[in-house]
Amino acid sequence: MSTMPLSSQDLDGFRDVQRLAYRCAETIADEMRPGMTERDVASRMKDFLLAEGADDCFHQPFAWFGDRTAFRGFVGFKHLGGFNPAFYPGLRRLEENMPFILDCAPSRRGYTADIGYCGVVGQNRALDRLMDDLMEYRFLIVDLVRQRRTLAEVSQAVDRLCAKHGYEPRHKAYPFEVLAHRVEKLEDDGRPKHLSLARFGVRNVAELLKDRIKGARDGWSPLWNSKAGSDHPPTPGLWAVEPHLGFRDVGAKWEELLVITEDDAFWLDDEVPQVKRWKARGLWPTADVRAAA
Amino acid sequence: MNPDQTVQSGDLSLAVYTWGTPAPGKPNVVLVHGYPDAASVWEKTAQILSDRYHVIAYDVRGAGRSDVPDHTKAFELEHLVEDLAQVVDAMSPDQPVHLVCHDWGSIQSWEAVTTERMAGRIASYTSISGPSIDHAAYWIMNRLRSGSPQEMSTVARQLSHSWYIGAFQLPLFGPAIWKLGMDKLWPKLLSKVEGIEADANPTQTKDGSIGVNLYRANFVQRLLKPNERRTDLPVQVIVAKRDRFVLPEVLDDLPQWVPNLWQREIDAGHWVQISHPEQVAAMAGEFIDFVETGEETVALRRARRRGPRKPMTGKLVVVTGAGGGIGRETLLAFAEQGASVVAVDIDIEAAERSAELARLLDVEAWWRQVDVGAVEQMEALAAWVATELGAPDIVVNNAGIGLSGRVLDTSVADWDRLLKVNLWSVILGSKLFAQQMIDAGKQGHIVNVASAAAFSPSKALPAYATTKAAVHMLSDCLRAELADHRINVVSVCPGFINTGITTSSRFVGVSDEKQEQLRAKAKQLYSRRNLKPQAVAEAILDAVKKNKPEALVGAEAHAFRFLSRFVPSLSRRLARLDMI
Secondary structure, eight states: SSOOOOHHHHHHHHHHHHHHHHHHHHHHHHHHTTTTBBHHHHHHHHHHHHHHTTOOEEEEEEEEEEETTTTTTGTTTGGGOOOGGGGGSSSBOOTTTTTTEEEEEEEEETEEEEEEEEESSSSOEEEEEHHHHHHHHHHHHHHHTTTTOOOHHHHHHHHHHHHHHHHHHOOOGGGGGSEEEEEEOOOOOOSSSOOETEEEEEHHHHHHHHHHHHHHHHTTSSSEEESSGGGOOOEEEEEEEOOEEEETTTEEEEEEEEEEESSSSEEEEEEEEHHHHHHHHOSOOOHHHHOOO | OOOOOEEEEEEEEEEEEEEEETTOOOOOEEEEEOOOOOOGGHHHHHHHTTTSEEEEEEEOOTTTOOOOSSSSGGGGGGHHHHHHHHHHHHOOOSOOEEEEEEHHHHHHHHHHHHHHHHTTTTEEEEEEEEHHHHHHHHHHHHHHHHHOOOHHHHHHHHHHHHHHHHHHTTTHHHHHHHIIIIIHHHHHIIIIIIOOOOOOOTTHHHHHHHHHHHHHHHHHHHHOOOOOOOOOOOOEEEEETTSSSSSSGGGGGHHHHOEEEEEEEHHHHHHHHHOHHHHHHHHHHHHHHHHOOOOOHHHHHEEEEEEOOOOOTEEEEEEEETTSSHHHHHHHHHHHHHHHHEEEESSSSHHHHHHHHHHHTOOOOEEEOTTTSSSSHHHHHHHHHHHHSSOSSSSEEEEOOOOEEEEGOOOOOHHEEEIIIIHHHHOOOHHHHHHHHHTTOOOEEEEEOOOOGGGOOOOOSHHHHHHHHHHHHHHHHHHHHHHHHHHHEEEEOOBBSSHHHHHHHHEETHHHHHHHHHHHHHHHHHHHHHHHHHHHHHHHHHHHHHTSSSSSHHHHHHHHHHHHHHHHHHHHHHTTTTOO
């Protein structure tokens, strides 16, 4: 069913580009100051990635500030099937204590990452709480996939955890209400630049379309959500998983590549900012606690 | 009222009155009156306060038995502050004083607490119905600059309440009306317009006509050239809710200037110290004690203002079934508007979580584990609220469970449990908390969550619909009973709301396997309708704000209501359909 077997060399390639993407988010987040617009920040991220050798992307960098992190109101999930211009970075200016989300998806030499990073210049208690709680989702998702539950069931379990926490699953505002989407290896053609349309990388989106067609034949979908289309066992390969939680005007997310094999699943990299943050705050469970869970 | 002594301030002699005796360690409280009053306006409040404090009041220059300056400029704020400083130095040389001020007394005391002259001489400040003119000027400017029509209309509304300030700038007008009979009319006017009985004030003519100079010497000057006035002193602002002269919105930006701020409310007109002396004295005393001892009462903790003032700031809301669904959303909706909240649920973890979420919205929140179907637990809840937090302003009786299946299949035990949770809890919640509201003189709201099922017969939900119809009728009757106490009862009738109740409802008379299937089907039906609990929370908030008797949520609720009223025969036919 898998479209390609992933060698350890491939995993290293994906890991490297995921680290590049997170380095980009962390570097630009450090430079962020009140008064900058979403567009300023998105273009800084783009410049950073180009300078670091990115030659294509899944989508060009996005930046959302303030209540735009929570996709409330008209941009909420049922409108336009999730396709709406609210994703594009706008002229919203950053203010002190305003939460922000940076999302970038560079490709380099055929390997693609898609990451989400959130933070604040100043303090935001709601954001802190959301970011703390996001840890539970990272464990929940990989645990259920290991139990070979269907992807729809995993996504529904995420919905239920959101309800328990009192959060809105804001990833439902994404196109097709996806919790995750498939990422494929591209051909490394050595060209320094590839075509983007409407800020989405043509080659990566084409891979997604191919998967959609192939998947329809084989009984799986590259768009992982809570619906019937995802009611199939975990499909081996790479998935960019992006739980996005919202509480009133504050949204928070992380996005990472999940590696699914025929009989196992693991996060591609544990050296990501959110994991470091949970460890620094003493939230990361010890091995015993994890084993007991 | 005769002065106990006089204090000299420059050329003027000020009449000073005292209540109680000074003693070491006993706080000295200074009361400053407004316009067109004299120190006598404080008499009732001062007597109550003198039980525990040494109380000092004085006639402001130009008023009562104090001397009258001979020119308008002598009424500028800096001279008024100098007078206060002289009184404080003379009457409390060894310790800083606690100020309690009303109207113009409060306006001039803002000047005293935000300027250098009295640094170290003031321990706390309780301000009633008298904002700083400088703060007001910034408040107006910020709203006009915002360009928002809503903000501008607030400014227009405040200015329309301040018409007399403009009129007092006219030559002759102010003093003339007082000399032409307004002085005699004043007590009657207060009684008619404000509903308060004030004794005739022998110096009324003087207080009214001379005091006009306060406006003439300060208003235009300050409004046009305001200064940024800040203070780190603890400040308690008491808002008179029905004040005809000052809108509470004027205090919206106050935390920007005053980091240590508490804001409370009294349901009264402008002269609260005449109409509600006990409450004014209690609030002032509570604040003074807090500043002296550092012990903050629950009421004060709730009154602490850090961010902008919100519509529900200072209110206490109790919500049952607050661990999820409509209850949690309602709790958060009130918290978002600034209310302190109590999350009640049978599931302690869920209740605690809801309270924690509310705290993220910068309000005080508590949680209690209660089985609302148990009488003694509801009584214990009410007793805990009364002793720990005081009577609530809003109670939302929301907790409920679902039960589906034919009457003939519903056991006595099922009926019993359903009646206890869905009906008895509402009866008790209404009765216990309404009594608390009446005893505390609160014009609160009892919100009972019924259902559109209350008026939609159906063979699928007979027991549930029966309990909800009873809740609906109970609310209608109780509304009539509590109308004289001005307590509003809201009956909430939501349609198909997508909450956890769909997955936890029981279906009687079916196998376990069938039970799961039916639940899944019901869940699908409800999620397809996708009417969210937030919609109910918004409707409840709206009903409370607008004093509505009823809140129907969802088109189906309106449709069922229409059918039950105008086409009952069709309603009866529909009742026979299999819903799922």
